[in-house]
Amino acid sequence: MAEKDMTEKTLEAYNDVFADIVNVLLFGGRRLVREDDLEDEMPRSIYKADGKLHEEERDVAKRWKDCGVRIALFGIENQTEPEGNMPIRVIGYDGAAYRGQMLRNKKAEENEKYYPVVTLVLYFGFKQHWNKPRTLYDCFQIPDDLKPYVNDYRINLFEVAWLSDEQLGMFTSDFKYLADYCVQMRKQNDYEKPSETVAAPNMDTVKHYDELFKLFTVMTGDPRFEETANEVRKEGGPRTMCEVLDRIEARGEARGEARGEARGEARGEARGEQRGRINTWLTAVRNLMKSTKWTADQAMEVLGVPAEEQKELRARL
Numbered sequence: 001m002a003e004k005d006m007t008e009k010t011l012e013a014y015n016d017v018f019a020d021i022v023n024v025l026l027f028g029g030r031r032l033v034r035e036d037d038l039e040d041e042m043p044r045s046i047y048k049a050d051g052k053l054h055e056e057e058r059d060v061a062k063r064w065k066d067c068g069v070r071i072a073l074f075g076i077e078n079q080t081e082p083e084g085n086m087p088i089r090v091i092g093y094d095g096a097a098y099r100g101q102m103l104r105n106k107k108a109e110e111n112e113k114y115y116p117v118v119t120l121v122l123y124f125g126f127k128q129h130w131n132k133p134r135t136l137y138d139c140f141q142i143p144d145d146l147k148p149y150v151n152d153y154r155i156n157l158f159e160v161a162w163l164s165d166e167q168l169g170m171f172t173s174d175f176k177y178l179a180d181y182c183v184q185m186r187k188q189n190d191y192e193k194p195s196e197t198v199a200a201p202n203m204d205t206v207k208h209y210d211e212l213f214k215l216f217t218v219m220t221g222d223p224r225f226e227e228t229a230n231e232v233r234k235e236g237g238p239r240t241m242c243e244v245l246d247r248i249e250a251r252g253e254a255r256g257e258a259r260g261e262a263r264g265e266a267r268g269e270a271r272g273e274q275r276g277r278i279n280t281w282l283t284a285v286r287n288l289m290k291s292t293k294w295t296a297d298q299a300m301e302v303l304g305v306p307a308e309e310q311k312e313l314r315a316r317l
Contacts, residue, residue, distance in 0.1 A: 007211065007214050007215040007218050008059070008078045008124075008215060009059050009060055009078070010211050010214075010215075011174065011175070011178070011208060011211045011212060011215055012059070012060045012076055012078075012175070013040075013060050014035075014173075014208055014211075015035035015036070015038045015062070016035045016173050016207070017173040017174060017175050017208070018035075018038060018060065018062055018074070018076070019033040019034060019035045019037075019038060019173075020171055020172055020173035020175055020176075021076065021120070021122075021171075021173075021175055022064075022074055022120070023170075024167060024170045024171055025120060025158050025167075026118070026120070026156075028170075029167075029170035033064055037064055037065050037066065038062045038063070038064060038065070039062065039063050039065060040061075040062060040063075041061040041062055041063050041073055041075075041097075059075070059076050059077050059078050060075065060076040061073060061074070061075045061076075061097075062074050063115075071115050071116070072115055072116050072117070072118055073097055073115065073116070073117045073118070074118050074119070074120065075093060075094075075097075075117070075118070075119040075120070076119075076120050076121075076122060077089070077090065077093075077119060077120070077121045077122070078122050078124065079121060079122065079123045079124065079125070080123075080124050080125055081125060082123070082125065082128075082130045082131050082132040083132055084132045084133055084139070085139070086121060086132065086133065086134075086155055086157075087133050087134065087135055087136045087138065087139055087153055087154070087155050088136070088139060090119050090121065090153070090155050091136065091153045093119060094117045094119055097117045098114070098117060101114050101115070102114075118156065119155070119156060120156050120158060121155050121156060121157045121158065122158055122160055123157060123158065123159045123160060123161075124160050124161070124178075124182055125159075125161065126161035126182050126183075126185045126186035127186075129159060129162070130157055130159055134154060134155055134157055135152050135153060135154045135155070136150075136151070136152050136153040136154075137150070137152045160178075160179050160182045160183075161182035161183055161185065161186035162183075162186065163179055163182075163183060165195075165197045167179075168180055168183065168195065168197045168198055169197045169198070171198070173207070174206055174207055174208050174211075174212045176194075176198045177194060177198065177206075177212060177216075177241050178212075178215065179198075180194050180195055180197075180198040181216070181219070183195070191220070192245075193241075193242055193245050194241050194242065205239050205240055206239050206240060206241060209229060209233060209239055210229075213225045213226050213229035213244065214226055222248075224248045225244065225248065228244050228247045228248050229244050231247065232244055232247060277309065278309060278312055278313065278316075281300075281303070281305050281309060281313055282313060282316055282317070284299075284303055285299045285300055285303060285305070285313060285317065286317070288302065288303065289317075296313070296314060296317050297310075300313060
């Protein structure tokens with residue numbers, strides 16, 4: 001799980017991928033955030049509890065600049081399994097980001113303007129919907145009389161495997177392949193070629209080649225993604241998802257044929273051995289029946305012929 005989380009972070013940390021995710025999921029495909037308008041934010045924050053310092057780390061965090069003014073901080077949290085504490089985690093991350101702004105303002109010669117913090121929770125599970133709390137209220141049993149005094153907090157949860165075809169078609173970065181994989185696995189429990197929605201209008205070359213196919217290797221448990229991708233790159237061929245998947249399919253068919261031939265040979269050898277054993281038993285049973293006048297069953301019992309071979313012997317006697 002740690003390896004998967006690391007590969008997801010590596011891909012999403014690219015500004016073009018990060019901006020693409022935000023533009024599609026928050027702004028309906030409008031290209032409001034440009035990759036050049038993003039700068040990295042330290043994902044770690046320090047807090048003190050029980051007299052000790054503790055460290056929290058986001059998955060990915062960026063600042064969005066507009067005309068040189070920082071106006072928003074976006075954070076992405078990746079989840080493969082639903083987590084009940086997610087609203088509490090998110091409010092902790094967001095609170096740490098606001099506290100960091102406050103501390104910087106105290107140290108600055110001129111106070112900077114505060115800016116909002118937005119956290120996206122990307123859920124990559126495809127076997128079931130998110131079934132854990134989405135708000136702070138959902139995490140507690142709050143008496144009705146107390147509710148007016150407890151501020152609620154809602155997480156911005158996006159279930160990637162349940163994105164619509166329209167949303168899939170809005171992605172322009174390599175993230176579209178990851179999203180399409182999750183959707184296909186949810187619908188048919190199998191991943192084939194990129195859907196027409198993702199591939200249209202033409203098959204774009206994969207930009208973040210290593211990161212994408214390492215992620216696919218980790219997610220599927222199939223090393224052929226990374227191995228084949230490396231082969232295609234070394235040969236100087238088209239670096240597209242379709243090219244890699246075609247190679248993987250061809251390699252799978254070749255392996256299947258080789259395994260089929262090997263199994264056929266093994267079965268042939270086994271059948272030959274069985275025929276040899278039957279012939280040996282047949283000669284022994286006939287000789288014993290001739291010398292003793294016993295029946296076939298009596299002869300086979302004395303000789304200890306295996307039960308699974310007795311039927312064939314009877315048919316040939």
